[in-house]
Amino acid sequence: MRISFPYMGSTIVYKKLFEFLGHEVIMPPKPTQKTMDLGVKYSPEFACIPLKMVMGSYIEAINMGAEVLVTSGGHGPCRAGFYGDTHKLILKNLGYDNVELIILDAPQDNWKAFLQNINKLRNRLPWFKVINRVITLYKFIQKLDELEKLSQKIRPYEIQKGQTTKVWNEILNRFDKIKTKKELENTYLECKRMLEEIPIKKVNENEKIRIGIVGEIYVVMESSINFGIEELLGNLGVEVERALYLSEWVRDNLVPWSLRPKRFKDLIKKGQKYIKILIGGHAVETVGHIIDYKERGFDGIIHLMPFACLPELVTQSLIPKISKEEDIPILSLPIDEQTGKANTQTRIEAFIDLLKNRKKGIKKQLDKNERVVVA
């Protein structure tokens, strides 16, 4: 089976998954303007941007020869759980009849369908091997995420601009070639050294600006749609942390509720201060992350959402209140096919200036207070 999948974040992970299971993988190209145009053309006008981009990605992958598309389902109330069926309908009407779309819903919704789908995907491998390889893959994602987090701490202070990004691309290349557990360990250590060897300038701890990125998973993780916001912020000298990393998402969402780490449950509890019940998507988590970042001493939050995203609109409605009550600046950016890069860049630069001034202001105030105390 020639398999392909939606393009989101570190796609080499999905590629590795299907390679481990012995499939031929058609790697969808990184989304470009062409992908977006294709997606926008064939999707419902008021669908959110992830649906449109994935639509475009599918068409590109099919034209490259993909026969099977694998995607996730969901049980609502966010629209994302119905993407698969909508895509299927549109593809059928475009005349791609020979393409199969495998939608993996949560197992507890429909055990039978889930097992059937997994059976199709496992490619006659014995179950113990499948489980073994999935565990290896999980470690693979974890290591990759650790390196990414490290790179985000180094990029803002690099002396030669662009070096971290170069090293990061090299890391992705090397990870792509990994075949066994042993190789993973070695490559990880090598890559870590490569990152640590990047020359950086010293910045005082109290002058560092740190921003947390929260919001809907697709626009947060996929750099081609969010103007490469992490790189953009890094190049402006800002440390970044995303609210969502793939390994954490897997841990928080695919592991049964009772076994999930306490950290995740705490996040939900924090979020429920403002949104009382779970309303689908990432809304409650987003609020939880905002409060969490504030408690961890971050200077500001950037909130990314697709235009007209149902759950995130609830978050957005609450942002002025949260910002005021928790005393943290928040910039909310809705993203769709109309969003321009220059406009966003200006807004982000202004936001960072604000954060810097705010930090200086707080520091000055503290100095003043000290003097008063001394006097």
Add this chain to the structure above:
Amino acid sequence: MKIGIPQALLYYYYLPFWERLFTELGFEVYESGLTTKDILDNGSKAAVADICAPIKIYTGHVIDCLNNSDFVFIPRFSSIQKNEYFCPKFMGLPDIIVGTVENSEKKIISPIINDISEDICDPRSYDILIDKFGFSYRELNNALKKANKVFTRFKKLLHNGLSLDKALFSYKQNFWEEYLYSIKKNGEINIAVLGYVYNLYDPFISLDVVKKLEELNVNIFTFEMVNHDDAYKQLSKYRKKLFWTFSNRVLGAGLYYLNNNIIDGMIHVTAFGCGPDAIVGKFLQYECDERSIPFTTLRIDEHTGEGHLVTRIEAFTDMIKRKKAQTLEVKL
């Protein structure tokens, strides 16, 4: 004590229930009235820019209620059917209002509706009324039962072919079933006008599209005329149902009308920025295409002008009338 019910969103469906419930409990009920330009403007100013028009209107009505009553009733609709939900904006509705309308938090009465049927009379959902006003469980239960009786009678009117605005009228004027006899369906063509109640029956936002179509000699079929089970039976052809109850009802009703050859055309009325409708609309469109039934979408928002709407529905009905006349000629 005066309790305000914003005349927007599910007001149009549940008014008989809520009104009876609160009068039974001894409240004075305040309704914010029809949407006006002022209400819309206040709502748009307070709400987030990107949110859909119905929520903006709702926000405006809430502001009106806050000014004119002691409390405002903003139920949090989570589910009225097993394994189905409402649009996330309904589930977070009180949170949205608290975030956007200042000083509203203490005045909001917000039960969480988490029921298994659209008769939302499970007393456990209304704990907040017991906590806040000290009603006994028995008082509450009795009031809910009476409210449900009214609501059931009201729904019967709908299933007998009254559109919701007429049913509400007959409820308010206390005509009830007598009003049914005054309704005759003798228009030239049959059109399904599908959309959520708060879009179709708010005359300010829909510009009274239902009435305008009737003036064009059209028989109207809406989703609330198809009863729940008939609508859901149609959905079995899909791999899974939609997540949103009213979207399922709209889609199911559309399929019901199509499969039973009742209609000559379909109009999908949707609000700017409506998420579930982006998917429902696409499904309806393809189903109509398959059967060569004319289909059009009317998208309404706070800027909709009357002129273009009239032109569009006139063109649409003319086209269907001509098509129907032609097929008749061929048959003769």
